[in-house]
Amino acid sequence: MLKDKVAIVTGAAAGIGEATALFFSELGASVVALDRDGEGAKKVVARIGANALAVTADMRDRASLAAAVDAAMARFGRIDILINNAGIYPRQRFLDLTEEQWDEMQDVNLKGTFRMTQLVAPHMLRQGAGKIVNISSVTFFVGARLLSHYVAAKGGVIGFTRVLAKELGEQNIHVNCITPGAIQTAAEKFFVTEEQSREFVQMQSLKRRLQPIEIARVCAFLAGPWSDGMTGQTLNVDGGWILY
Numbered sequence: 001m002l003k004d005k006v007a008i009v010t011g012a013a014a015g016i017g018e019a020t021a022l023f024f025s026e027l028g029a030s031v032v033a034l035d036r037d038g039e040g041a042k043k044v045v046a047r048i049g050a051n052a053l054a055v056t057a058d059m060r061d062r063a064s065l066a067a068a069v070d071a072a073m074a075r076f077g078r079i080d081i082l083i084n085n086a087g088i089y090p091r092q093r094f095l096d097l098t099e100e101q102w103d104e105m106q107d108v109n110l111k112g113t114f115r116m117t118q119l120v121a122p123h124m125l126r127q128g129a130g131k132i133v134n135i136s137s138v139t140f141f142v143g144a145r146l147l148s149h150y151v152a153a154k155g156g157v158i159g160f161t162r163v164l165a166k167e168l169g170e171q172n173i174h175v176n177c178i179t180p181g182a183i184q185t186a187a188e189k190f191f192v193t194e195e196q197s198r199e200f201v202q203m204q205s206l207k208r209r210l211q212p213i214e215i216a217r218v219c220a221f222l223a224g225p226w227s228d229g230m231t232g233q234t235l236n237v238d239g240g241w242i243l244y
């Protein structure tokens with residue numbers, strides 16, 4: 001259902017981005033897998049095959065993102081979908097948080113989304129259509145200890161989504177957002193204990209861990225024709241953790 005569409009997925013070397021890149025290719029899209037981990041992006045692209053391009057770029061570095069967008073245009077000639085997924089979530093007590101830690105978080109998770117969107121949107125405007133999906137977090141709604149810098153950035157992503165939906169809606173660009181709950185990625189073993197994993201399940205209505213593919217499927221919904229009547233929305237995909 002994404003046949004003939006070209007999608008850029010940021011943070012595509014691992015986790016939710018990797019699952020999204022792979023799922024979009026199954027749906028027929030050509031995929032640009034962008035990541036600062038270029039080797040990881042290449043491995044994902046190797047699993048996809050011909051209709052995919054790996055690009056090494058850092059969300060903090062506008063020039064590298066501009067080069068990535070240029071490479072996508074050179075290879076595929078258009079960009080229909082942008083999934084702003086790349087993100088970091090190092091934990092730190094608020095009272096110990098340094099200016100550098102705060103700035104890095106905003107630079108990657110919030111300003112990176114701004115940079116990438118500003119570079120891609122002109123192509124969508126020229127084409128007369130586009131779908132942008134921003135990945136925020138359920139922590140914006142529930143708060144999370146040790147993540148003041150992260151939750152502030154993810155709240156910014158929701159606000160950014162709403163304003164862009166208004167500014168770009170007239171030109172048929174859809175901008176929506178997903179707030180994932182606790183998703184069981186390969187990386188979480190480094191910072192989530194088994195006890196915490198059980199606590200996540202306890203907080204959810206669905207009594208199992210959520211997988212990256214479940215966010216990828218909602219990305220596909222928001223990137224495809226099924227969501228044509230929606231923009232500026234935030235979909236919470238958290239196994240029924242918060243209900244509203």
Ligand SMILES: NC(=O)c1ccc[n+]([C@@H]2O[C@H](COP(=O)([O-])OP(=O)(O)OC[C@H]3O[C@@H](n4cnc5c(N)ncnc54)[C@H](O)[C@@H]3O)[C@@H](O)[C@H]2O)c1
Nearest residue numbers: 011013014015016035036058059085086087137180182183
């Ligand atoms: N996993 C969760 O439970 C969860 C919950 C809510 C929101 N999220 C959000 O989903 C997104 C993906 O998270 P994930 O768990 O899949 O993470 P992950 O760590 O598994 O993968 C993130 C990818 O982004 C890349 N990346 C990080 N910083 C980058 C930068 N500066 N430039 C380019 N690429 C960069 C990494 O190399 C990695 O490949 C993030 O925005 C995260 O905040 C995740």
